[in-house]
Amino acid sequence: MYVLLNAVRCISDIFLFLGGAELLFNGVKEHHVTLPSQSEPWDMKQLLVWIQQNLLKERPELFVQGDSVRPGILVLINDADWELMGELDYQLQEQDNVVFISTLHGG
Amino acid sequence: MCQVDENYHDDLDPAEMLNVSKKCIKCKEASAAVVIRVGDTYCRGCFKEYFIHKFRAMLGKNRIIFPGEKVLLAVSGGPSSCSMLSQVQEGLSQTAHRKLRFLPGIVHIDEGGAVGHSMEERQKALAELQTVFKATGFPFYFVPLEKVLDLPSSVVATATAPSEHPASAYKSAVNDFIHIDSSSCSTPLDQEETSIPEVQESHTQFLQQLIVSVKTLTARQDLLNTLRQHLLVDTARTKGYSKLMLGDNCTRLAVKLLTSVSLGRGAQLAQDTGFSDSRYGDIISVRPMRDFSTKEIAYYNHIFSVPSVFIPGLDTKTTNKASIQHLTESFVTKLQTDFPSTVSTIYRTSEKLQTACRSSSTADCCDRCLLCMCSLDTAPENASAFQATLISEQLSQNTFLGASRSTKIIPRQNQDPLESEIAAPTGQCCSSGGEEGCGSAENYEVCYSSAHRPQTADVKSFLCYSCQLTIKDMSSLEHLPQYVLSEAWRRHSRSQMREEISEFLLDDGDEGD
Numbered sequence: 015m016y017v018l019l020n021a022v023r024c025i026s027d028i029f030l031f032l033g034g035a036e037l038l039f040n041g042v043k044e045h046h047v048t049l050p051s052q053s054e055p056w057d058m059k060q061l062l063v064w065i066q067q068n069l070l071k072e073r074p075e076l077f078v079q080g081d082s083v084r085p086g087i088l089v090l091i092n093d094a095d096w097e098l099m100g101e102l103d104y105q106l107q108e109q110d111n112v113v114f115i116s117t118l119h120g121g
Numbered sequence: 122m123c124q125v126d127e128n129y130h131d132d133l134d135p136a137e138m139l140n141v142s143k144k145c146i147k148c149k150e151a152s153a154a155v156v157i158r159v160g161d162t163y164c165r166g167c168f169k170e171y172f173i174h175k176f177r178a179m180l181g182k183n184r185i186i187f188p189g190e191k192v193l194l195a196v197s198g199g200p201s202s203c204s205m206l207s208q209v210q211e212g213l214s215q216t217a218h219r220k221l222r223f224l225p226g227i228v229h230i231d232e233g234g235a236v237g238h239s240m241e242e243r244q245k246a247l248a249e250l251q252t253v254f255k256a257t258g259f260p261f262y263f264v265p266l267e268k269v270l271d272l273p274s275s276v277v278a279t280a281t282a283p284s285e286h287p288a289s290a291y292k293s294a295v296n297d298f299i300h301i302d303s304s305s306c307s308t309p310l311d312q313e314e315t316s317i318p319e320v321q322e323s324h325t326q327f328l329q330q331l332i333v334s335v336k337t338l339t340a341r342q343d344l345l346n347t348l349r350q351h352l353l354v355d356t357a358r359t360k361g362y363s364k365l366m367l368g369d370n371c372t373r374l375a376v377k378l379l380t381s382v383s384l385g386r387g388a389q390l391a392q393d394t395g396f397s398d399s400r401y402g403d404i405i406s407v408r409p410m411r412d413f414s415t416k417e418i419a420y421y422n423h424i425f426s427v428p429s430v431f432i433p434g435l436d437t438k439t440t441n442k443a444s445i446q447h448l449t450e451s452f453v454t455k456l457q458t459d460f461p462s463t464v465s466t467i468y469r470t471s472e473k474l475q476t477a478c479r480s481s482s483t484a485d486c487c488d489r490c491l492l493c494m495c496s497l498d499t500a501p502e503n504a505s506a507f508q509a510t511l512i513s514e515q516l517s518q519n520t521f522l523g524a525s526r527s528t529k530i531i532p533r534q535n536q537d538p539l540e541s542e543i544a545a546p547t548g549q550c551c552s553s554g555g556e557e558g559c560g561s562a563e564n565y566e567v568c569y570s571s572a573h574r575p576q577t578a579d580v581k582s583f584l585c586y587s588c589q590l591t592i593k594d595m596s597s598l599e600h601l602p603q604y605v606l607s608e609a610w611r612r613h614s615r616s617q618m619r620e621e622i623s624e625f626l627l628d629d630g631d632e633g634d
């Protein structure tokens with residue numbers, strides 16, 4: 015369904031933005047991350063695991079649930095709803111911009 | 122049958138959502154950026170148009186806000202209320218005939234004191250909000266929640282009849298306004314109010330005692346909502362605003378609706394979740410964001426850089442089961458993710474309830490709950506959950522006290538933790554000498570033991586079923602703000618007086634005044 019890009023080995027400068035969810039990340043809202051190289055291209059599913067292992071400081075259950083993000087956390091990839099991008103199967107590219115917005119306790 | 126079932130599942134299966142088209146369904150040209158509901162994909166431009174139109178349509182169709190009227194926007198700093206603020210700004214910048222024609226002001230209630238934030242954290246959040254508010258050019262007010270301690274008891278007393286404007290009045294008001302529209306509508310900024318107010322530490326402590334005296338998070342959140350509402354209404358009154366605009370969105374209202382049912386607020390559902398809420402009489406609250414889901418708002422705010430300020434609340438970072446409100450929120454959020462259309466079904470239920478309740482809500486002020494100001498739903502009705510609770514409460518108390526001879530169903534709080542009295546002007550419960558003054562013979566016992574002061578039972582009798590439950594979770598009522606206690610005292614003495622003169626009143630017209 016989604017075209018495989020030429021094997022991206024090491025993806026640098028993925029921009030992560032966490033709106034309303036930054037409390038879980040030590041209050042840091044914006045992260046520029048470099049993902050380690052791997053033989054397969056990185057997809058969103060792997061990114062979530064990586065975030066959980068490397069960035070999440072506390073209470074992972076408030077950010078992820080199962081393989082995906084917790085209900086109530088919206089994801090935008092390059093400013094488009096990730097539902098349009100294949101959600102967990104989306105394959106990351108250089109300079110991608112990934113935004114997580116928590117809609118919980120927004121008033 | 123089998124066929125029907127399959128179709129049903131097809132509609133709801135979340136996996137089907139991936140088949141959405143990648144083009145905007147409106148202009149059919151630009152590539153889609155946002156998925157609002159299954160299959161509803163919009164490009165940025167069309168999404169913005171759709172959003173703005175929806176906001177204006179909501180205000181337009183309800184015709185509750187009159188041209189030139191002063192409207193106070195309650196902005197918590199969260200995405201929903203900040204989005205509302207930006208929509209009002211947007212509406213005021215439109216050209217003549219599409220322009221919103223009311224005069225907005227902003228109020229922010231700083232709840233940091235109740236939530237346990239340090240003064241520094243509070244100042245920091247307020248400074249951020251100040252930047253946002255200043256950019257709008259609207260007058261704005263910062264009100265610390267501690268101010269509830271100084272509220273006048275009129276907040277929970279008066280229920281001036283809402284002025285009913287006939288439909289024609291709206292039209293003529295619009296015409297009148299168009300003529301004077303050329304004059305600038307900027308209100309001079311009140312410098313004192315726009316600065317961040319100082320809060321006395323003793324007040325914060327008192328507020329914290331009040332919050333801490335409530336044992337469950339569910340009741341705390343409920344009480345906090347009530348106090349906030351009182352403060353908003355009072356601010357609107359003292360600053361001369363006649364409408365209050367709240368940022369409740371569809372998701373939040375769905376949560377509120379389900380929570381209300383769980384908290385025994387069934388009778389107040391319509392007012393709690395409808396578009397407009399007139400329980401405070403002269404100040405009418407409106408909820409123009411009620412057609413928007415949190416998802417739409419979050420996307421709009423992000424894509425069009427609407428600033429919001431994140432302020433942790435009572436339930437931030439707690440577990441799902443910490444409170445009923447929180448549990449309901451995660452339930453509704455999960456519904457929204459898996460079955461997006463069901464959430465709007467929940468909140469539309471509230472629209473259907475509205476008309477049914479409206480007609481019967483013309484109660485006189487003494488028949489309104491002391492806290493939430495809704496019509497009292499505690500009139501004795503056999504076989505209601507309320508009566509059942511009272512009976513079982515009484516039975517358990519009977520065993521506790523030994524053989525009590527009381528038979529009348531009146532909640533009596535004779536146990537220690539609830540023994541606290543209203544700190545009201547020296548009570549004179551028994552002053553008129555013995556049983557008569559206390560209403561009835563059955564009450565004599567209570568009255569005697571409370572030594573000349575109205576008791577907790579008296580506060581409770583002025584509350585609706587749900588607020589009674591909240592109060593029940595408080596370890597002591599003496600922490601309640603003075604305005605609540607003194608209004609309780611006023612109502613108590615009034616009903617007592619009525620009792621005393623009852624034999625001189627005509628039988629059928631039971632309540633004069």
Ligand SMILES: [Zn+2]
Nearest residue numbers: 145148164167
């Ligand atoms: Zn479009």
Ligand SMILES: [Zn+2]
Nearest residue numbers: 490493585588
């Ligand atoms: Zn109530």
